[in-house]
Amino acid sequence: MDKKALMLRPVDTVATVVEDVEKGDKVCYVKDGAEMSVIAKESIPAYHKIALKSMKKDEHVIKYGQIIGGMTSDADEGCWISHKNIMSLPRNYEDEL
């Protein structure tokens, strides 16, 4: 079944599904005006994140065009990305000042 997700910036590595997604669903999103899709590898609750590419442990996760954390384990394209497999990263305020 086709489901919808929102990709906020073209550089993002995750999209937000806007309805409950079942394993095997085709999840459709728009990137730079082009229709794209990814097959869900697992069930994902509404408003949670789906991986748009395979990601390795420690890789940065990008949403809003910004780093929202680092992977704590590997995840394939189409997997559910949540607090169970990403973590917050320390800030470097000195560099920002």
Add this chain to the structure above:
Amino acid sequence: MNFMGYRRPDGKAGIRNKVLILPTCVCSSETCRIVADQVEGAVYVSNQAGCSEVEQNLKICYDMYSGFAANPNIYATVLVGLGCEGCTPDKMADAIRAKTNKPLEVVVIQDEGGTVNAINKAVKAARKFVQEASLVKKEEIPLSELFIGLECGGSDATSGLAANPVVGKVSDMVVDNGGSAVMSETTEFIGAEHILAKRAATPEIKKQIIGICKDLEEHLANVNQNLRTGQPTPGNKEGGISTIEEKSLGCIYKGGTRPIMEVLEYAQMPTKKGALIMDTPGFDVASVTAMVAGGCQLIIFTTGRGTPTGNIIAPVIKVTGNAKTYANMKDNIDFDASVVLTGEKTIDQRGEELFNEMLEVANGKVTKAEAFGFNECSMQRICKFI
């Protein structure tokens, strides 16, 4: 553009017209509740502290409770103290008078000879003030005198995609009309502070924005604590927010896009107009109260999970971007912004509609939290009681 408000002797304008029964400390808080119960039109706020505090915590208490009295939605204040507390009735009265010349009566329980006498004196003062307040006529007030607070609580992933961007549009519209909008919650700048800092009107304000985030993390590290263990909250995570960075990047949308003119300390009144920031915790109720103490006449509050939060001094308009939450908690939530997720409306369109709803509330429409009479009050503190 105008709203209908109540002109105060200090020159400010309120959108509500209440008499405040104000405790200096926890020991006079219950007395204030009883006094407010006796007088229609009088309200009280609780005080869980006000004594056995280090200097910085006392300062916060003076700033916050004097700010409540000075809030333009308040016609007059009856200050009730115990008499031996750290936050003294004299100094609190001075702090109030330094901010406003509105009517003020001070009642001290130990001086009056106990609770019954204190209640007697306070009720008489409150009854007189309520009658006077009823004679203040509403008049046209320019929108440039509106000062709104922007808050979020019980966020989920829809907050950053729908509710906060819609509120951000309202913030820009208020600022463009010459008014002010303050965004708070320093915790929820962390991970997005570099973006927020780009909106700073001056290099000094940029440093302050980064500085309050750095200070908060260092403050917690000094007591061997880390905000990442409590933020995001369990409900945030269940709602699809996985890290503080993700939460913050969604949160800051509610502050709009206009230049940030001032970074305020907790519960401080602004000296500038336009888009402002206040240094408060990510604890929503303690942020709402601080912005009300700073002078906000009205609060717009986004929620994804759904929350009942109200404030007895300033009306709180609750907005959600989650259609299920709106359907599930209609008696708590005023405005559904989820239509921007389905594409039925743009963020700008729904923002303009929320702006109109805000004007109605400014003109007197009762919000859902107001109808319940909700009166949450919480205050930031920097360390243990002493």
